[in-house]
Amino acid sequence: MWEDFLKPFRHGNNGSKILLTTRNENVASVFTPNNLHYRLNLLSKEDCWLLFLKHSSVSTNSKQYTTLEPIGRKIVEKCKGLPLAVKTLGGLLRNKYNEGAWENILECKIWELSEDDNMIVPALRVSYHYLPSYLKRCFIYCSLFPEDYEFDKDELILLWMxxxxxxxKENNALEKIGCQCFFAGKFYFKHKEFGHLHKIDNKTRHLSYATKYEDSIKLFRGAYNGAIAIHIRTFSDLTWLCYGQSIDIESDSWLLRQQFVCLRVMSFKHFSIESLPDSIGELIHLRYLNVSNTPIVTLSESLCKLYNLQTLKLRNCFKLEMLPSRMQDLVNLHYLDIRGAFCLKEMPKEMSKLKHLNFLSDYIVGKHEENGIRELGTLDNLHGSFCISNLENIKNSGEALKAKMGNKKHINTLTLNWLPKGNIDDFQNERDILDKLQPHENLKELSIEGYRGETFPDWLGLSCYSNLTKLNLYFCMNSCELPSLGQLPLYSIWRFLILPPLGLAALHLEQLYINKCPEIDCFDEKCLPQSLETLEIKQCQKLASWITSKGLQSQGRTRLILDQ
Known part of the structure; x- marks a missing residue:
């Protein structure tokens, strides 16, 4: 492993250097067999004290200094010259001038747990010991994950929720917590870490496993009993080995039986399951349900009884045919992810009632008023990326206007998708529909796919979309011209009376992708933003021929990618 690690470094430029630091002398001997390494001494007592003062923010001129100095020096002495321990405890006592708080740290029994004179772990344990109780619980929750697990901040927050x-009041601080934890005891059980299921007892509240799928299923079938099930709050799989293994949750009632009255988190991602039983509606405390990457076909209507549910993840459920009809009953739903659920035909009715939705990956426009585009009108709290598909089901611009896309200020990536359906005669109606779907000015990325109009609405070129950096036009079969990418505001026109024209683009567009737009045959080079870095044109025969005949090529900062 060491030899493989070194291979890329042997081809660096002359003069390159690698600095490796370690607290383990064996590592140093492997890296430099001839003992050509530098041994750093521990910090002196006085340097430790100065470092401690810096991190504790205690001024030597303060009136408390005389009282706190002797206690602080004893604390520093326990750190035995290790700067990480000194910094940790100094930070723990930052801006605390109470003599009792310092004495509590000094007399804490955790110091007695040191091993091999290593004071780092006890120092960190002390800092954990004095965390506020709500932070301790969030920190401990991380122990469910394997060692060296790379946390996804947003995912972890959803689980904490x-x-x-x-x-x-502490959301901002909690978002920064992403550490491993080794002090959870019996309340948290990670199968890979402990290995023996007899360690699960009636104190276990949170259970995860990252072992072979078939082993875990077999073992957990035998491990569950009423005493455990009645208290368990988290059941989460962390394995990627589930495909090819089938499980019938209906018959394996140990997974969803009535005793799981306290369950709040349930994850079956990657399981080979095709349905969830009606009994899932009895898990009334459930707040997080993840069945992503499963071949699930249907979701039980009883799912809509879970009025506490906050997160529902159905990502890449490629066989899922429909969502439960009474999704509007999930009034506390914050997060709904249906990306990759390609078999879904439309949304359930009255999604507008889910006013707490913070993230909705996709909205599939239905043919009826109760699941049409107008249901988006009240969902102004949506964040991040958002895709609206089946826009061909919108009958007129009046319906499109009711979506109130301009009010959704937190969406930064938007995809507008039409499914091509036969020939269309009323090109103006199509243009008007897209015109009324005008998004908010904060948008950063926009994709228009399957648009059936001949021209694009004016808002696509307004200078107020200065944050737009990426535009993708895909399968716009009838469009015969590009949108005007960056109309100048009126107050800027006077500049052209005294300054040479620098192009008419006011946008900051960096990437423009045009794919399968066969009727576009040319564009005005002056209307392309000067900020453009990538112009990619694929399967646009007329446009490609025109570019070739003009002899256009990559110029300045713009890279032209042409694929006929």
Whole structure:
């Protein structure tokens, strides 16, 4: 492994250097067999004290210094010259001038747990010991994940929400917590870490496993009993080995039986399951449900009884045919991810009632008023990326206007998708529909796919979309011209009276992709933004021929990619 690690470094430029630091002398001997390494001494007592003062923010001129100095020096002495321990405890006592708080740290029994004179772990344990209780619970929750697990911040926050671990006033601080934890005891059980299922007892509240799928299923079938099930709050799989293994949740009632009255987090991602039983509606405390990457076909209507549900993940459920009809009953739903659920034909009715939705990956426009485009009108709290598909089901611009896309200020990536359906005669109606779907000015990326109009509405070129950096036009079969990418505001026109024209683009567009737009045959080079870095044109025969005849090529900062 060491030899493989070194291979890329042997081809660096002359003069390149690699600095490796370690607290383990064996590592140093492997890296430099001839003992050509530098041994750093521990910090002196006085340097430790100065470092401690810096991190504790205690001024030597303060009136408390005389009282706190002797206690602080004893604390520093326990750190035995290790700067990480000194910094940790100094930060723990930052801006605390109470003599009792310092003495509590000094007399803490955790110091007695040191091994091989290593004071790092005890120092960190002390800092954990004095965390506020709500932060301790969030921190401990991380112990469910394997060692060296790379946390996804947003995912972890969703899980904390589901477990009711977050306090609204401390959300910003909690988002920064992403550490491993080794102090959870019997309340958290990670199968890979402990290995023996007899360690699960009636104190276990949160359970995860990252082992072979078939082993875990077989073992957990035998491990569950009423005493465990009645208290368990988290059941989460962390394995990627589930495909090819089938499980019948209906018959394996140990997974969803009535005793799981306290369950708040349930994850079956990657399981080979095709349905969830009606009994899932009895898990009334469930707040997080993840069945992503499964071949699930249907979701039980009883799912809509889970009025506490906050997160529902159905990503890449490629066989899922429909969502439960009464999704509007999930009034506490914050997060719904249906990306990759390509078999879904439309949304359930009255999605407008889900006013707490913070993330909705896709909205599939239905043919009826109760699941049409107008249902988006009240969902102004949506964040991040958002895709609206089946826009061909919108009958007129009046319906499109009711979506109130301009009010959704937190969406930064938007995809507008039409499914091509036969010939169309009323090109103006199509243009008007797209015109009324005008998004908010904060948009950063926009994709228009399957648009059936001949021309694009004026808003696509307004200078107020200065944050737009990426535009993708895909399968716009009838469009015969590009949108005007960057109309100048009126107050800027006077500049052209005294300054040479620098192009008419006011947008900051960096990437423009044009794919399968066969009727576009040319464009005005002056109307392309000067900020453009990538212009990619694929399967646009007329446009490609025109570019070739003009002898256009990559110029300045713009890279032209042409694929006929």
């Amino acid at each position: 589901a477990e009711d671990l977050l306090q609204s």
